[in-house]
Every structure is written in structure tokens, then in C-alpha cells.
Amino acid sequence: MTLREQLALHPRIELTRRPTPLQRLDALSAQLDLDLWIKRDDLTDLALGGDKPRKLEFELPLAIGAGADTLVTCGSSQSNLARLVTAAARRIGMECCVVLSRDEHTAMQANLLTVQLMGAETIIVDVEDHWDLESHAVTACSALIERGRRPYYIPVSGSTPTSCLAYVDGALEILQQASEHDVEFDTVFTPVGTGGVFSGSLFGFHHSDRHPTFIGVSVNRDAATCRRNVERWWGDISGLLSVPYKHLPAHIELTAGFVGAEYGDATDACLDAIIDLATAEGILVDPVYSGKVFAALFDYARAGRLEAGSTVLVIHSGGVPAIFSYADKIAERLRQRGRSI
Numbered sequence: 424m425t426l427r428e429q430l431a432l433h434p435r436i437e438l439t440r441r442p443t444p445l446q447r448l449d450a451l452s453a454q455l456d457l458d459l460w461i462k463r464d465d466l467t468d469l470a471l472g473g474d475k476p477r478k479l480e481f482e483l484p485l486a487i488g489a490g491a492d493t494l495v496t497c498g499s500s501q502s503n504l505a506r507l508v509t510a511a512a513r514r515i516g517m518e519c520c521v522v523l524s525r526d527e528h529t530a531m532q533a534n535l536l537t538v539q540l541m542g543a544e545t546i547i548v549d550v551e552d553h554w555d556l557e558s559h560a561v562t563a564c565s566a567l568i569e570r571g572r573r574p575y576y577i578p579v580s581g582s583t584p585t586s587c588l589a590y591v592d593g594a595l596e597i598l599q600q601a602s603e604h605d606v607e608f609d610t611v612f613t614p615v616g617t618g619g620v621f622s623g624s625l626f627g628f629h630h631s632d633r634h635p636t637f638i639g640v641s642v643n644r645d646a647a648t649c650r651r652n653v654e655r656w657w658g659d660i661s662g663l664l665s666v667p668y669k670h671l672p673a674h675i676e677l678t679a680g681f682v683g684a685e686y687g688d689a690t691d692a693c694l695d696a697i698i699d700l701a702t703a704e705g706i707l708v709d710p711v712y713s714g715k716v717f718a719a720l721f722d723y724a725r726a727g728r729l730e731a732g733s734t735v736l737v738i739h740s741g742g743v744p745a746i747f748s749y750a751d752k753i754a755e756r757l758r759q760r761g762r763s764i
């Protein structure tokens with residue numbers, strides 16, 4: 424069976440139109456001496472887009488199958504997942520409860536504003552690590568059960584073995600579009616939070632006999648932890664798609680060099696990447712995920728770590744609403760660069 428046939432055995436609901444655009448970045452290609460492309464998964468069309476609609480298309484049939492009536496999830500106060508799980512819950516007629524960690528971004532704007540607009544029950548908790556909210560989500564599920572509801576828990580980032588299939592499918596979509604544009608990628612950049620986007624897309628490329636170097640840009644963890652997570656997803660995906668297990672390909676690189684002090688740290692390199700991309704191409708990225716990926720791309724290109732003229736793809740996984748909660752930091756960087764009003 425082909426990978427596509429294996430994927431088709433997994434139920435899926437429709438939450439976004441596909442394919443999302445694959446675009447060439449002409450101005451940046453010229454600036455960086457690359458043949459640079461972007462996969463616009465910021466343009467999935469559920470409530471301001473991102474990677475989650477694809478993941479939820481595969482995950483939510485499990486919630487429906489389990490007879491759930493309420494989706495529960497967790498994340499930071501500006502969680503993209505909270506926005507998109509709430510939107511998906513509304514689309515399929517369910518309730519939603521989100522457990523968010525308190526940080527400096529709890530003003531009613533950006534993702535948090537959208538969550539409130541769509542009416543999720545919102546619980547704010549104090550934790551050390553924004554990615555360590557599971558026990559609080561379990562408590563929220565127990566409280567819901569006591570109230571007679573049937574919760575279904577979607578873990579941080581929406582990554583589960585099943586939802587990772589979404590980016591195997593996403594990779595097949597990219598490869599189809601690439602062949603229509605007659606382009607083959609030498610290098611692919613993706614963000615790495617839990618590693619779902621990275622692992623799924625790597626799997627899809629690798630099992631289609633395409634072997635670009637995959638560069639995963641961590642937004643939170645050290646490189647060794649990222650690698651352990653990727654190995655776990657890789658095994659899970661192999662099992663779900665009944666593909667004989669192969670070891671992780673050699674041509675991957677996981678870098679924690681762009682995280683900054685902690686998750687969500689809008690480093691100068693990240694802010695500059697946001698400004699440079701917006702100025703060159705009119706494309707917006709956020710300081711938490713996609714801005715970090717572009718910071719890595721700029722750094723690799725300027726350091727001569729990408730061969731001149733080579734073909735490079737960046738997967739833009741969305742997260743754009745967060746630019747509004749980082750407006751002060753972005754404005755300050757613009758001022759430092761002489762662009763103030």
C-alpha cells in the first residue's frame with residue numbers, strides 16, 4: 424500500500440481547505456542567494472490558521488468516536504492551540520475548556536482574545552513550565568465529568584501519534600506542489616515544539632524517497648530532548664501507517680540555538696527576522712514559532728551554511744496573532760533600527 428492509501432485508512436474531518444499555497448520568495452531568494460520557498464500553513468482557514476487545523480482533522484474523529492461533548496486543551500496564555508481547538512469545537516458543535524498558564528501576555532488581545540470571543544471556558548494557572556500543564560488539564564477534565572460532561576483531552580501543541588499523520592499528509596501535499604513547480608528541495612526548515620510538525624513532514628518526505636536535509640528549529644527544548652521526542656513520534660507514525668520501522672534518517676539537524684533565554688523569548692535575531700521577512704516579502708511571522716525558524720534561516724544563509732543557489736523550503740506553521748501581544752518588543756526593535764513614527 425502507498426503512504427497515501429495508508430493515510431486514507433485514518434478517519435478525518437474537514438476543518439480547512441487544502442492545499443495551502445506553496446510560494447517562491449523572490450526578494451529573499453535574491454537577498455540570500457537561495458531558491459527559497461515557503462509553505463503557507465499560516466493560511467489554513469480555521470480562525471486565523473496555523474498547523475493545528477491539519478492536526479485536529481486527524482485527531483477529532485477520535486473525540487467524536489469516544490462520544491465526547493467537550494474538548495479540553497492547554498497552553499500558554501497566548502496559545503495558538505487554545506484558539507484553534509476552541510474554533511474546531513465550535514465547528515463540530517462541542518464545548519471547549521482551555522487551561523492556560525499565567526505569563527506576561529494575559530492581556531485581552533491576540534489569541535486569548537479570540538478564545539474569549541469563541542467562548543471557551545478559560546482556566547488560568549500558575550506553573551513554572553508552559554509545556555507542563557497536563558496535570559491541570561486532567562483536573563479540569565475531572566471537574567467537567569463531575570458536571571456531567573464528556574471531555575476529550577488534546578495535549579499541548581495538539582501533538583499525538585494520530586495527529587502527527589497530518590504532517591505526513593502535509594508533506595505529500597508539498598511534494599505534489601513541488602513537482603508541479605518542477606522544484607526539488609535541498610533543505611527544509613520547520614519549527615520544533617513537541618516535534619509533531621517536524622516528524623510528520625520528515626516521515627512523508629523520507630518515505631517518498633525525497634531526502635532533503637531537515638532542519639528543526641527548537642522553540643523550547645534542548646536538541647537532545649527534541650531528538651528523543653522526534654524518535655518517539657517517528658516510531659508511532661511507523662506503527663500507525665504499518666510501515667516497517669526505519670531508523671531516523673541521517674540528514675536531520677535539530678538546533679536549540681534560537682530559543683533565547685526561554686520559550687517565547689523574542690530575541691533580537693528573531694525580531695530582526697520578523698522585520699526583514701515582512702519588509703522583503705509582506706509575510707508576517709510571530710516571535711514564538713515561525714520568527715525563530717526565519718531567524719535560523721537567516722543565520723544559516725548568512726553564515727554560508729546553505730549552498731549558494733540551493734533550494735530551501737520553510738514550513739510556516741502560523742502563530743501570527745502573537746505579534747499583537749509582542750507589539751511593544753517589536754516596536755522597540757523597529758525604533759532601534761531607525762523605523763519609528
Ligand SMILES: Cc1ncc(COP(=O)(O)O)c(C=O)c1O
Nearest residue numbers: 580616617618619620740741742
Ligand atoms: C504556530 C505553531 N507552530 C509550531 C508549533 C509546534 O509544533 P510541534 O509541537 O508539532 O513541534 C506550535 C505549537 O503549539 C505552534 O503553535
